Amino acid sequence: xxxxxxxxxxxxxRRAGHxxxxxxxxxxxxxxxxxTTSELSKEAxxxxxxxxxxPSFKGVPSPYGGVDFPAAICASVNHEVIHGIPNNVPxxxxxxxxxxxxxxxxxxxGDAARTFEVGSVSPEAxxxxxxxRESFYKGIEMAREGMHIRDISSAIQKYVEANGYSxxxxxxxxxxxxxxxxxxxxxxxxxxxxxxxxxRGMTLAIEPMVNEGGPDVRILANKWTVVTSxxxxxxxxxxxxxxxxxxxEILTR
Ligand code: MG
Numbered sequence: 053x054x055x056x057x058x059x060x061x062x063x064x065x066r067r068a069g070h071x072x073x074x075x076x077x078x079x080x081x082x083x084x085x086x087x088t089t090s091e092l093s094k095e096a097x098x099x100x101x102x103x104x105x106x107p108s109f110k111g112v113p114s115p116y117g118g119v120d121f122p123a124a125i126c127a128s129v130n131h132e133v134i135h136g137i138p139n140n141v142p143x144x145x146x147x148x149x150x151x152x153x154x155x156x157x158x159x160x161x162g163d164a165a166r167t168f169e170v171g172s173v174s175p176e177a178x179x180x181x182x183x184x185r186e187s188f189y190k191g192i193e194m195a196r197e198g199m200h201i202r203d204i205s206s207a208i209q210k211y212v213e214a215n216g217y218s219x220x221x222x223x224x225x226x227x228x229x230x231x232x233x234x235x236x237x238x239x240x241x242x243x244x245x246x247x248x249x250x251x252r253g254m255t256l257a258i259e260p261m262v263n264e265g266g267p268d269v270r271i272l273a274n275k276w277t278v279v280t281s282x283x284x285x286x287x288x289x290x291x292x293x294x295x296x297x298x299x300x301e302i303l304t305r
Pocket of ligand 1: 144257290
């Protein structure tokens with residue numbers, strides 16, 4: 053069932069979302085050649101805990117039978133798409149790194165992701181990051197009362213493919229609230245289903261994952277990290293949003 057949040061619940065979700073954004077802002081400040089994703093995760097965890105929230109990714113069971121997720125953030129470098137496990141490998145000039153952060157405040161979740169540049173990156177990498185971010189904004193133009201999930205999916209897919217990139221199909225956006233993943237699923241591509249109609253008070257995590265090459269991905273032996281099958285770059289952009297009576301509201305800001 054799709055939950056509809058009261059104004060009081062939306063207010064808590066704004067606070068959860070703001071904490072996620074603070075953690076992402078702190079990571080953006082720190083990202084530079086030489087820092088490790090493990091250091092970034094520790095700093096994000098510190099920001100989240102200081103704000104009286106809980107890092108929601110830590111301890112999540114692997115969907116593929118691996119270890120529980122060990123860190124506060126997902127950090128996915130270059131051809132890694134999502135769910136990268138933070139480690140002690142220093143980031144290098146020219147890398148791109150997708151950082152996904154989740155926090156629970158007063159029982160409600162916030163979830164957002166950005167792909168950051170490490171030092172100066174190639175024009176190709178920069179364009180991939182920009183198209184991925186812009187595809188999110190094309191998607192939420194459709195996130196209005198009376199529209200359907202597929203309207204969001206279609207806007208994202210059209211923009212990404214018109215720019216010569218491909219959409220990851222094995223992972224999708226999701227409803228969010230007292231659970232990190234609630235119905236409905238929000239594919240970033242059109243399927244045969246129109247999906248539910250959007251109503252005010254629904255809260256959604258919209259998260260295009262965009263590949264420079266083909267759409268296919270595989271999962272590494274650690275049972276977490278998703279990588280592009282062709283080894284080409286991938287980028288990710290996500291916010292938690294609320295459907296309102298007018299413009300959609302970004303909660304992770
Ligand atoms: Mg998400």
